[in-house]
Amino acid sequence: MNPASHSPALEVKGLSVEFPTRRGMLTALSDVSLTIARGEILGVVGESGAGKSMTGMAVLGLLEPPGRVCAGEIHIGGKRTDNLDNDQMESVRGRMVGAIFQDPLTSLNPLFSVGQQLIETIRLHSDRSRADARAHGIHLLKQVGIPGADERIDHYPHQFSGGMRQRVVIALALAGNPQLIIADEPTTALDVSIQAQITTLLRRLCREQGAGVMLVTHDMGIIAETADRVAVMYAGRIIEIGSVEDVLARPKHPYTRGLMGSIPALGARVERLTQIDGSMPRLNAIPPGCAFNPRCSAVGPRCLKARPVLVPEAQGAVACFIHHGGVA
Amino acid sequence: MLAFLIKRIGNAVLVMLTVAFFAFLIFRFLGDPVEMMVNESATQSDRDELRARLGLNEGFLVQYVRFVGNAAQGEFGLSWRNQQSVIGLIAERFPATFELVIIATLLSLAIGIPLGVFTAIGRGRWWAESLQFGSIIGVSLPSFLVGILLILIFSVSLGWLPGYGRGDVVNLGWWSTGLLTQSGRAAVVLPSLSLSLFQITLVMRLVRAEMLETLRADFIKFARARGVRRRALWFRHALKNCLMPVVTLTAMQVGNLIAFALVTETVFQWPGMGMLFMQAVTFVDIPVMAAYLCIVSFIFVTLNTFVDIAYAVIDPRLRAA
Ligand SMILES: Nc1ncnc2c1ncn2[C@@H]1O[C@H](COP(=O)(O)OP(=O)(O)O)[C@@H](O)[C@H]1O
Numbered sequence: 001m002n003p004a005s006h007s008p009a010l011e012v013k014g015l016s017v018e019f020p021t022r023r024g025m026l027t028a029l030s031d032v033s034l035t036i037a038r039g040e041i042l043g044v045v046g047e048s049g050a051g052k053s054m055t056g057m058a059v060l061g062l063l064e065p066p067g068r069v070c071a072g073e074i075h076i077g078g079k080r081t082d083n084l085d086n087d088q089m090e091s092v093r094g095r096m097v098g099a100i101f102q103d104p105l106t107s108l109n110p111l112f113s114v115g116q117q118l119i120e121t122i123r124l125h126s127d128r129s130r131a132d133a134r135a136h137g138i139h140l141l142k143q144v145g146i147p148g149a150d151e152r153i154d155h156y157p158h159q160f161s162g163g164m165r166q167r168v169v170i171a172l173a174l175a176g177n178p179q180l181i182i183a184d185e186p187t188t189a190l191d192v193s194i195q196a197q198i199t200t201l202l203r204r205l206c207r208e209q210g211a212g213v214m215l216v217t218h219d220m221g222i223i224a225e226t227a228d229r230v231a232v233m234y235a236g237r238i239i240e241i242g243s244v245e246d247v248l249a250r251p252k253h254p255y256t257r258g259l260m261g262s263i264p265a266l267g268a269r270v271e272r273l274t275q276i277d278g279s280m281p282r283l284n285a286i287p288p289g290c291a292f293n294p295r296c297s298a299v300g301p302r303c304l305k306a307r308p309v310l311v312p313e314a315q316g317a318v319a320c321f322i323h324h325g326g327v328a
Numbered sequence: 329m330l331a332f333l334i335k336r337i338g339n340a341v342l343v344m345l346t347v348a349f350f351a352f353l354i355f356r357f358l359g360d361p362v363e364m365m366v367n368e369s370a371t372q373s374d375r376d377e378l379r380a381r382l383g384l385n386e387g388f389l390v391q392y393v394r395f396v397g398n399a400a401q402g403e404f405g406l407s408w409r410n411q412q413s414v415i416g417l418i419a420e421r422f423p424a425t426f427e428l429v430i431i432a433t434l435l436s437l438a439i440g441i442p443l444g445v446f447t448a449i450g451r452g453r454w455w456a457e458s459l460q461f462g463s464i465i466g467v468s469l470p471s472f473l474v475g476i477l478l479i480l481i482f483s484v485s486l487g488w489l490p491g492y493g494r495g496d497v498v499n500l501g502w503w504s505t506g507l508l509t510q511s512g513r514a515a516v517v518l519p520s521l522s523l524s525l526f527q528i529t530l531v532m533r534l535v536r537a538e539m540l541e542t543l544r545a546d547f548i549k550f551a552r553a554r555g556v557r558r559r560a561l562w563f564r565h566a567l568k569n570c571l572m573p574v575v576t577l578t579a580m581q582v583g584n585l586i587a588f589a590l591v592t593e594t595v596f597q598w599p600g601m602g603m604l605f606m607q608a609v610t611f612v613d614i615p616v617m618a619a620y621l622c623i624v625s626f627i628f629v630t631l632n633t634f635v636d637i638a639y640a641v642i643d644p645r646l647r648a649a
């Protein structure tokens with residue numbers, strides 16, 4: 001076995017992302033560290049604007065300029081990717097890391113048939129002939145559960161329903177056999193009745209293929225059913241990370257507790273994150289000390305002065321003084 | 329697709345009938361054909377006889393139907409000015425205008441599209457911004473001024489290219505082309521450039537705006553995420569999504585180009601339909617004017633129908649309609 005196959009699907013160490021703006025530097029991500037093993041699904045939750053998508057885009061090397069990684073490292077399948085140039089990154093995307101975005105209606109090019117887009121992607125990542133690639137495309141469509149794949153491959157995106165389109169998107173994301181999938185709210189835009197089908201499919205395929213998944217979602221029910229571990233983000237930082245059982249049943253950070261507040265039992269479906277009083281501070285108005293301090297019910301003097309760091313514990317890690325020396 | 333074709337062509341026929349109606353009104357009621365055709369010494373009975381022979385005593389509708397029937401066969405009567413067949417006069421002039429307009433259109437696409445793509449992907453760089461700025465000048469210069477400037481520079485000062493006429497023409501029976509001779513090709517350069525300059529900047533600015541818009545689309549982000557290279561992203565995925573507005577613009581503008589050709593043909597003494605029309609207006613030669621109206625509209629309508637069909641070919645979503 002080569003050593004790379006032992007390395008995790010994704011390893012992010014101390015990642016920070018900043019945006020230079022006219023009114024100074026905005027730090028969108030600070031000191032984000034996480035690891036996803038092969039075949040493992042890491043759920044990522046947090047309010048809108050917490051930096052979940054930003055983390056995924058940084059891993060994909062698709063940050064919108066002038067945004068840039070200013071500190072930290074990203075390793076995909078053991079290979080460092082944050083220092084690659086544009087050309088090198090083009091051969092990482094699709095082959096080492098795939099992506100699924102929120103809206104299947106807009107993820108596919110409306111002017112090319114599903115087959116054209118599949119064949120294009122397959123041939124980018126292998127030296128198959130056109131006919132071979134087409135046969136493989138049909139195979140992929142069957143794998144993601146599209147009935148009549150032999151005919152459907154020549155259809156255009158608008159001829160598919162939303163759920164079917166997201167299956168096509170999954171087939172495209174898996175076409176290059178990547179060891180990591182970034183799934184950014186893959187079911188948010190879909191009908192509630194088919195959300196579970198899509199996440200189940202995603203989980204099955206990634207397990208079979210041994211790919212790690214970063215699953216961003218608002219739906220705690222999906223996290224409970226699908227993910228192995230979960231990371232909670234707040235104002236550009238990870239504030240708690242651990243196994244799904246621990247974090248959902250015994251949340252440590254007051255923010256996580258707020259999020260889980262209304263979940264009656266593990267596995268019960270809750271559509272949206274519970275509202276916590278107040279709102280997350282904007283990037284240019286993060287208070288000194290703990291970013292959560294204005295909304296925290298257990299806030300103490302220490303929280304206003306110092307910023308808690310993510311301290312690893314037996315299971316998972318949490319960034320809160322309650323668990324590390326008290327808030328006084 | 330068949331139902332779609334039938335619907336579009338039905339529309340086109342309807343529009344042409346309406347245009348023919350107005351042309352007929354001009355033809356029938358602007359000036360008296362009998363007065364124009366008889367000589368001074370004709371008696372009243374001569375006139376009445378001619379009136380009856382031309383069918384001018386019949387009902388309005390009958391006359392209109394006959395006018396449409398004749399027009400559909402290209403029969404527009406005789407020119408009041410020199411008694412030649414109108415359709416013959418136009419057919420003689422049509423190739424010149426057609427070649428001028430087609431070459432101007434091709435120039436605008438061949439130059440405008442790449443410029444649009446490059447100014448979009450080079451946004452923020454000095455060369456892209458200065459092209460974009462330069463295009464404002466192209467849009468705002470009047471056509472005749474551009475023509476005169478081109479003649480001054482390339483014909484009068486440098487002496488590189490002819491500044492008037494069509495050069496030597498080869499007759500292919502029903503078509504006379506200037507594109508097969510050296511002098512003909514040289515002669516078409518300045519007028520077509522002058523005619524297309526506005527169009528080039530229009531296409532360039534449209535393609536740039538559409539590209540910038542399309543490059544922000546989700547499917548572009550997703551294409552990048554699955555590893556599509558930048559070149560393919562720009563020229564395959566993004567550009568194809570920009571072509572529809574360009575096709576529309578181009579086809580719509582061909583009508584305008586034919587209209588603008590009036591000016592260009594006058595500036596460059598280009599022997600096309602535009603010059604024929606200008607002469608017809610000067611001499612109140614109604615049959616030529618009516619025929620020009622019908623034929624130019626026919627080109628307009630045909631192009632528009634063609635655009636609709638081209639749309640459906642480019643965009644599979646429209647085929648069902
Ligand atoms: N181009 C940009 N310039 C400055 N700030 C940005 C830009 N794009 C996103 N941000 C900020 O980065 C933060 C993280 O956004 P995002 O990752 O999209 O949040 P989410 O967790 O909802 O996916 C937000 O506060 C957003 O306002």
Ligand SMILES: [Mg+2]
Nearest residue numbers: 052053054184
């Ligand atoms: Mg997001």
